Amino acid sequence: MKALLIAEYRDGKLLENIYELIAFAGKIGADTATVLVGDAANVPRCSGTLYLADVAKYSEYNPELHKQLILAAVSKENPDYIVFSHSSYGWDLAPRVAASLKIAQVSEVVKVIDGNFEVGCCNAKMRRIVKPSTAKSVVTLQAGAFSMEGEPQGTPTVVALDVAGGGNVEFLGYEPAEAKDVDLGKAEIIVSAGRGVGKKDNIPVIAALAKALGGELGASRPVVDAGWVEHSHQVGTTGQTVSPKLYVACGISGAIQHLAGMKKSDFIIAINKDKDAPIGEVADVLVVADVMQLAPALTEKLRK
Amino acid sequence: MKLLVCIKQVPDMESRFKVNESGDWFSEADLAYRMNEYDEYAVEQAVQLREQLGDSAELTVLSIGPDRVVEAIKKALAMGCDRGAHIQDPAVHKKDPWQVASIIAEYARDKKYDLIFTGMQSQDRGSAQIGVTVAELLGYASATTLVNFEYADGTVKGKRELEGGIKSVVRMKLPALVTCQLGLNVPRYPTLPNIMKAKKKEIEAVPVGNVLKEDSLSASNSFYPPVKSGGGVVLEGDVADLVDKLVGILKEKNFVAK
Numbered sequence A: 001m002k003a004l005l006i007a008e009y010r011d012g013k014l015l016e017n018i019y020e021l022i023a024f025a026g027k028i029g030a031d032t033a034t035v036l037v038g039d040a041a042n043v044p045r046c047s048g049t050l051y052l053a054d055v056a057k058y059s060e061y062n063p064e065l066h067k068q069l070i071l072a073a074v075s076k077e078n079p080d081y082i083v084f085s086h087s088s089y090g091w092d093l094a095p096r097v098a099a100s101l102k103i104a105q106v107s108e109v110v111k112v113i114d115g116n117f118e119v120g121c122c123n124a125k126m127r128r129i130v131k132p133s134t135a136k137s138v139v140t141l142q143a144g145a146f147s148m149e150g151e152p153q154g155t156p157t158v159v160a161l162d163v164a165g166g167g168n169v170e171f172l173g174y175e176p177a178e179a180k181d182v183d184l185g186k187a188e189i190i191v192s193a194g195r196g197v198g199k200k201d202n203i204p205v206i207a208a209l210a211k212a213l214g215g216e217l218g219a220s221r222p223v224v225d226a227g228w229v230e231h232s233h234q235v236g237t238t239g240q241t242v243s244p245k246l247y248v249a250c251g252i253s254g255a256i257q258h259l260a261g262m263k264k265s266d267f268i269i270a271i272n273k274d275k276d277a278p279i280g281e282v283a284d285v286l287v288v289a290d291v292m293q294l295a296p297a298l299t300e301k302l303r304k
Numbered sequence B: 001m002k003l004l005v006c007i008k009q010v011p012d013m014e015s016r017f018k019v020n021e022s023g024d025w026f027s028e029a030d031l032a033y034r035m036n037e038y039d040e041y042a043v044e045q046a047v048q049l050r051e052q053l054g055d056s057a058e059l060t061v062l063s064i065g066p067d068r069v070v071e072a073i074k075k076a077l078a079m080g081c082d083r084g085a086h087i088q089d090p091a092v093h094k095k096d097p098w099q100v101a102s103i104i105a106e107y108a109r110d111k112k113y114d115l116i117f118t119g120m121q122s123q124d125r126g127s128a129q130i131g132v133t134v135a136e137l138l139g140y141a142s143a144t145t146l147v148n149f150e151y152a153d154g155t156v157k158g159k160r161e162l163e164g165g166i167k168s169v170v171r172m173k174l175p176a177l178v179t180c181q182l183g184l185n186v187p188r189y190p191t192l193p194n195i196m197k198a199k200k201k202e203i204e205a206v207p208v209g210n211v212l213k214e215d216s217l218s219a220s221n222s223f224y225p226p227v228k229s230g231g232g233v234v235l236e237g238d239v240a241d242l243v244d245k246l247v248g249i250l251k252e253k254n255f256v257a258k
């Protein structure tokens, strides 16, 4: 079995998520070849062939050209699986490759069970097994779902990859993330507000609990998007990654993008009225309650 | 200019999901439905562009599914779409992403839309495939995960959101497709007068058989809750009791003084 792994490169650097793809290939027992639009000074430690296309020529984001490059590697390697991270690069590019080859795509695989791919659904509350019916298939992997045991090793055989053509999306450059006015990374205690808090007027109740515990206020994304709390407080893949001693999630369902930012916290307390909320999977204590009743009562008790 | 926005109706994610009889998806009983959250941003952006362009533009909202999805179409019409297209499919959950995208592309092909909007993913399936696949099938340029959108003179300029909140600025010419990320804009609530006006807007009904030309490329026959991995404690009951227990835990762990 052969897996073609698609590495990522951003802002002049190889991304580490290639090692998650290698771990996945190991799990399904596949030999690997790798594609990278990058540079020769930044190649992953791995075995097999590395198809290297020059980023100076093909840009860090040019989905049409990157697709053509991957298709060129596919025709050389004839892989059973073409594997991406389910990242902003992967979910943008994977369906283009799958559609060109008219093959199945299984998105955001979280686990391999007896050779089958398990994916999440319904905001991570449920799971499904999705089986490709085509001989080849495209697979994207949930960030953090697969990890290597031990250090990555090996030196790939580098083969230059080139295709002709232009592309239809122009990449104009990056814009940095909004400046942080709070560095949640340093906080020992974080109390975060999620959509379950209900409305902007209720945020002070959560902020008061944070204060009573001597911690900082964090937030999930909808709370930030709605303008209840500033972006610098957002925890998750598109916010900050935190690992405090105590994390209290108030009215937060526990979507993967939120969990990715806080699951390494030492101790997690979740307050949620839904006993099945996926936050329960990472919580040391799940308190099933209306947060707007529980949080003020807890704050009052702590103040005494 | 012709605009299309594709939406999905999904259950409220706070629902308790029960497995249906065939064991491959949720049981429809006792669920409340709403427009997929990501699609609300897509509809809002499409409506804003429609307003920017004025009457030279026409905006269609499309949804695939059983009769209940007409509610979601009506909401989009009340938000400002001009007309609806309901692809009638009582068993859309049995279609794989390839088929869903093919249905949309088949419907859209001869209509020659200049710009298509979709959500970046659905809340229930979350494959994040449909938008890009539609664009590929139609030969349109596309970019995903937009948190900023501008249109002028046949060109879309957008910002894609990357991990860590970094943005990637991209530009493309029409015809094009964009997939919309949370926070792209502030989706409006339909006002009562607009809800009334929307009642008069046309909703074209298209039996799925007319536009389904493709077999599936993948299959799923299972639907189940995740195996609980964490050994966490679940506390339930009266608020005063819960507070006492929590304070006990916080003391024991030395988060508050004993």
Ligand SMILES: Cc1cc2nc3c(=O)[nH]c(=O)nc-3n(C[C@H](O)[C@H](O)[C@H](O)COP(=O)(O)OP(=O)(O)OC[C@H]3O[C@@H](n4cnc5c(N)ncnc54)[C@H](O)[C@@H]3O)c2cc1C
Binding pocket: A193, A194, A195, A196, A197, A219, A220, A221, A222, A223, A234, A235, A236, A237, A238, A239, A240, A250, A251, A252, A253, A254, A255, A256, A257, A258, A261, A271, A272, A273, A274, A277, A289, A290, A291, A292, B014, B182
């Ligand atoms: C590419 C991408 C990047 C993303 N990045 C991030 C990110 O960085 N950070 C992030 O947080 N999200 C991110 N998201 C969004 C993420 O997928 C979820 O939509 C989001 O985390 C949900 O926030 P929430 O839990 O507050 O809201 P919901 O999912 O709506 O959950 C609300 C919860 O509150 C509970 N609740 C409701 N009322 C009460 C009450 N009275 N008392 C107690 N509990 C109650 C409900 O049971 C529910 O579990 C991203 C999504 C994508 C696609």
